Amino acid sequence: MKKTALITGATSGIGRATAELFAKQGFNLVLCGRRQERLELLKNELGKDTAIHILNFDVRNREAVFSAIESLPEDFSQIDILVNNAGNAHGLDPIDKGNPDDWEAMLDINVKGLLYMSKAIIPQMVERKSGHIINIGSTAGKEVYPNGNVYCASKHAVDAINQGMRIDLNAYGIRVGAVNPGLVETEFSDVRFKGDSERASNVYKGFQPLKPEDIADIILFVVTRPYHVNIADLVVMPTAQASSTIVKKEI
Ligand code: NDP
Ligand code: 8X3
Numbered sequence: 001m002k003k004t005a006l007i008t009g010a011t012s013g014i015g016r017a018t019a020e021l022f023a024k025q026g027f028n029l030v031l032c033g034r035r036q037e038r039l040e041l042l043k044n045e046l047g048k049d050t051a052i053h054i055l056n057f058d059v060r061n062r063e064a065v066f067s068a069i070e071s072l073p074e075d076f077s078q079i080d081i082l083v084n085n086a087g088n089a090h091g092l093d094p095i096d097k098g099n100p101d102d103w104e105a106m107l108d109i110n111v112k113g114l115l116y117m118s119k120a121i122i123p124q125m126v127e128r129k130s131g132h133i134i135n136i137g138s139t140a141g142k143e144v145y146p147n148g149n150v151y152c153a154s155k156h157a158v159d160a161i162n163q164g165m166r167i168d169l170n171a172y173g174i175r176v177g178a179v180n181p182g183l184v185e186t187e188f189s190d191v192r193f194k195g196d197s198e199r200a201s202n203v204y205k206g207f208q209p210l211k212p213e214d215i216a217d218i219i220l221f222v223v224t225r226p227y228h229v230n231i232a233d234l235v236v237m238p239t240a241q242a243s244s245t246i247v248k249k250e251i
Pocket of ligand 1: 011013035188
């Protein structure tokens with residue numbers, strides 16, 4: 001039987017690349033995001049390869065998360081794979097100059113949004129004693145870099161939640177693991193720098209960053225291991241990157 005995967009943040013970057021790759025593999029897909037036009041485009045494009053259901057909601061809105069999951073038609077209601085990917089950085093400022101609105105956005109989306117999604121889907125996995133949750137963390141969840149303060153805190157929280165979920169869901173045979181990328185060229189920096197595209201593109205200049213497709217390949221590898229194999233925590237960086245602050249650039 002075809003498996004159903006739900007991907008949050010499917011309208012861009014890592015989530016979209018994962019949706020495209022999973023569609024080619026024939027997974028049924030529930031694709032989530034806030035940009036309706038992009039969701040519809042995805043449904044049209046990927047619908048040629050597999051069954052697609054789109055859900056438009058903000059992961060910050062707890063009620064919206066629960067009603068979106070409750071609204072799933074029967075064919076899509078059993079979620080076998082949850083990819084908790086929606087997230088972003090907002091701002092890159094020292095702690096004394098940071099904007100509390102940015103802090104709230106990052107904690108609400110990256111941490112609370114991931115929790116709401118998980119809470120909406122885990123009970124059915126517990127009932128079936130089966131399922132797979134992939135949490136998209138970051139190297140920012142493994143170390144802290146200058147001005148990364150709250151984004152790093154949000155991704156450290158994802159790291160802790162990933163471990164906690166694995167412990168608490170162990171009794172039910174549910175697989176839980178994180179994929180933690182370093183620098184991936186997506187819309188991430190456009191969002192972080194609030195549309196300053198020159199500043200955003202400078203982040204990826206002078207070296208070869210990861211592509212969202214590189215991460216999608218890894219997520220596909222993670223979910224296609226035999227069921228007794230759980231990739232618990234995986235860190236991946238571009239070859240040019242050694243840590244958050246050490247990147248070999250040719251400029
Ligand atoms: P993008 O900005 O390209 O994609 C972010 C996705 O998240 C979009 O689809 C966006 O959809 C969705 N999203 C953002 N906010 C919300 C919200 N409030 N409610 C619902 N969906 C939301 O960035 P990436 O693909 O790079 O980021 C994906 C994940 O990867 C994030 O968790 C990020 O932290 C992580 N990551 C990224 C790295 C990088 O270098 N790019 C490195 C390590 C981790 P929409 O706007 O339509 O809602
Ligand atoms: C995204 C990678 O280094 O910009 O999580 O924080 S970084």
